[in-house]
Amino acid sequence: EPEVTQTPSHQVTQMGQEVILRCVPISNHLYFYWYRQILGQKVEFLVSFYNNEISEKSEIFDDQFSVERPDGSNFTLKIRSTKLEDSAMYFCASSQSGAGNTEAFFGQGTRLTVV
Amino acid sequence: QKEVEQNSGPLSVPEGAIASLNCTYSDRGSQSFFWYRQYSGKSPELIMFIYSNGDKEDGRFTAQLNKASQYVSLLIRDSQPSDSATYLCAVHNNAGNMLTFGGGTRLMVKP
Numbered sequence: 001e002p003e004v005t006q007t008p009s010h011q012v013t014q015m016g017q018e019v020i021l022r023c024v025p026i027s028n029h030l031y032f033y034w035y036r037q038i039l040g041q042k043v044e045f046l047v048s049f050y051n052n053e054i055s056e057k058s059e060i061f062d063d064q065f066s067v068e069r070p071d072g073s074n075f076t077l078k079i080r081s082t083k084l085e086d087s088a089m090y091f092c093a094s095s096q097s098g099a100g101n102t103e104a105f106f107g108q109g110t111r112l113t114v115v
Numbered sequence: 116q117k118e119v120e121q122n123s124g125p126l127s128v129p130e131g132a133i134a135s136l137n138c139t140y141s142d143r144g145s146q147s148f149f150w151y152r153q154y155s156g157k158s159p160e161l162i163m164f165i166y167s168n169g170d171k172e173d174g175r176f177t178a179q180l181n182k183a184s185q186y187v188s189l190l191i192r193d194s195q196p197s198d199s200a201t202y203l204c205a206v207h208n209n210a211g212n213m214l215t216f217g218g219g220t221r222l223m224v225k226p
Contacts, residue, residue, distance in 0.1 A: 031212065043159060043203065043216040056212045091158055098212040103149070106158040 002026045004107035006092050012113045013082055021077045021110045023092030032075045033093040033104060034067065036060070043091070049075065050098060082114045117142040119206050121217035129225055134191040136220050138204030141185070147207040148180055148187045152200045153219065159203055162189070194224045 005024045013019050025032050034046040048056040049067055066078045075094075079086055089111050093104040118141040128134045138148075147166050151159035165171045165178040165187065177190040187206075191198055201219040208215070 042218045045213040048212045103161050103164060104214060109158045
């Protein structure tokens with residue numbers, strides 16, 4: 001069964017360092033997303049991406065964050081200068097369309113720890 | 116502000132019973148509603164979705180939607196210990212390409 005894959009599963013970084021989280025969405029999906037979940041809190045939307053550009057972003061997704069689809073398969077989230085409060089589980093998701101009648105499938109997540 | 120509210124629980128039910136999980140949402144423009152299951156430390160896993168008022172059944176799961184009351188629920192029949200997890204309600208508004216999640220209800224099914 002096709003699945004969204006994320007690497008690494010766990011990343012520890014020092015405050016102020018840049019991190020790149022990687023995702024391979026399901027191959028025939030056209031919409032890609034990043035969500036995050038701080039420990040014990042809600043899953044929060046960060047950004048959606050379609051046709052090589054951002055289609056929607058939340059207030060959390062400030063200038064420290066960027067996304068890219070560098071090739072036909074990978075979708076990345078970059079955090080330029082990490083802060084302690086960026087520590088969270090980051091989930092990539094993908095869907096066939098952006099309409100609400102299409103399910104979004106989530107990857108297994110990357111646990112980011114900023115020390 | 117679009118909000119999705121769930122009782123955090125824990126909701127404890129005996130094995131074999133029906134578990135009832137509830138969710139309310141604030142945005143009347145919401146069109147689609149999803150239930151995800153999340154085991155501790157794992158990613159959300161889609162259980163089912165519903166768009167129309169009424170009931171939708173899939174195996175042991177039934178989703179119920181009442182748009183007038185801005186209320187969606189999930190019933191789990193014949194609950195099993197393996198159903199013990201946090202259940203997340205997520206809402207999609209066609210004005211924005213994203214899901215808004217509730218905080219989740221922790222379900223405990225006791226053998």
